[in-house]
Amino acid sequence: MKDQERLLRKLPLAPVSENLDRRIEQLLATVPANASPNLLKRPILFWHALAMAAFGAIISFSIGWYISPESVQSDPTPVIYHVVNMPAAETARWLDWTQPPARQDLRDLLRSASPQLRQAPTEKGPYVNDAGTVAGSEKEI
Amino acid sequence: MHNGFVEHLRVFYESTKQELFVYALALTGQFTAAEDAVHSAFSGVLRRGKTPTQLRPYMFRCVRNAAMDERRLVERETREASVFGQVSSDSAGNLEQLKLDLEDALSTLSDDERECIILKIYSGLTFREIAQVRNVPQGTAAAWYSRGLAKVRSQLEGYR
Numbered sequence: 001m002k003d004q005e006r007l008l009r010k011l012p013l014a015p016v017s018e019n020l021d022r023r024i025e026q027l028l029a030t031v032p033a034n035a036s037p038n039l040l041k042r043p044i045l046f047w048h049a050l051a052m053a054a055f056g057a058i059i060s061f062s063i064g065w066y067i068s069p070e071s072v073q074s075d076p077t078p079v080i081y082h083v084v085n086m087p088a089a090e091t092a093r094w095l096d097w098t099q100p101p102a103r104q105d106l107r108d109l110l111r112s113a114s115p116q117l118r119q120a121p122t123e124k125g126p127y128v129n130d131a132g133t134v135a136g137s138e139k140e141i
Numbered sequence: 142m143h144n145g146f147v148e149h150l151r152v153f154y155e156s157t158k159q160e161l162f163v164y165a166l167a168l169t170g171q172f173t174a175a176e177d178a179v180h181s182a183f184s185g186v187l188r189r190g191k192t193p194t195q196l197r198p199y200m201f202r203c204v205r206n207a208a209m210d211e212r213r214l215v216e217r218e219t220r221e222a223s224v225f226g227q228v229s230s231d232s233a234g235n236l237e238q239l240k241l242d243l244e245d246a247l248s249t250l251s252d253d254e255r256e257c258i259i260l261k262i263y264s265g266l267t268f269r270e271i272a273q274v275r276n277v278p279q280g281t282a283a284a285w286y287s288r289g290l291a292k293v294r295s296q297l298e299g300y301r
Contacts, residue, residue: 004294008262011240012226016162020176024154024183031147031187 149192150183153200160264161204167224167259168208175222178207198273201266205274224263239300246296254289261286 154161161182165175182203186193193199223244228236247255253275260266260274271282 004290004297005262007239007297007300008243008258008293011236011243012228013159013163013263014166014172014222014224014226016158017172017176020158020162020179023176023180024158027180027183027187028147028151028154 146190146192147187149196150186153196154183157197157200160266161200163224163263164201164259165204165208165211166222167255167263168205169211170222171211172222174211174214175208178204178211181207181210195270195273198266198270201260201264201270201274202276224259239297242297242300243293246293249296250289250292251285253285254292257282257285258289258293 158179161179162175165178166172169175169178182200185203185207186200223240225240225244228240247258250258256275257271260271261268266274268279268282268286271286272279275282
């Protein structure tokens with residue numbers, strides 16, 4: 001195999017023409033020394049990326065605000081908040097504040113929720129019994 | 142795009158132009174088409190705007206793609222340019238015959254075998270780089286090479 005490789009290497013190769021050298025040199029010379037990075041050379045991509053990032057940030061902030069306690073207190077539509085992480089006692093309090101259709105939904109939700117929903121809170125306040133309704137004190141459960 | 146990038150390409154061209162050109166010539170069979178293929182590979186990488194991680198196989202792949210495009214435009218009958226240059230007159234006798242026999246032998250190989258031999262022997266690529274250029278497993282490239290070389294050997298038995 002080595003002999004064959006040597007034999008194949010015996011012949012000179014076709015030379016590169018000066019024309020190609022000139023063309024490549026011209027091509028490389030057309031690039032300005034201080035040209036901007038590729039992304040900025042395509043402003044549409046840059047602005048598109050920026051707009052998407054801004055849009056994403058606005059959406060994330062809105063969702064965050066919607067499920068935050070401050071938002072829930074000023075706008076009593078607590079369904080998302082209940083689903084996420086409201087403690088049992090507070091959830092029960094919200095139960096009285098919702099409108100009838102949502103209330104049924106929340107009852108179902110509470111009924112299927114984990115046992116921690118039925119744990120008695122440490123401070124005096126509303127409790128949730130096994131049926132998912134609100135009781136005034138621990139004794140009523 | 143930085144000055145360094147263009148300078149890097151310039152140095153790369155100077156050190157690899159022969160190999161790139163011969164590869165393009167072997168694929169297109171025409172001098173002008175081969176020049177166009179190399180040129181378009183470089184303009185492609187300039188448009189890309191940054192040096193690829195592995196420039197060498199990347200550029201050979203670009204040349205291949207451009208050469209394949211050129212090849213579609215070149216009529217089969219006009220593909221006659223040899224990858225070999227002029228043989229010097231003082232040693233003309235034997236080498237001229239060897240050149241003809243080698244061209245004959247190479248023309249009997251499959252496209253893959255011929256391309257692999259050109260890349261390995263005349264462009265100096267490793268099997269790993271050839272595999273990257275052709276997008277095949279390394280073993281396939283090595284098999285093409287040894288099969289092609291065996292065919293060449295059988296046709297050039299008289300030479301040492």
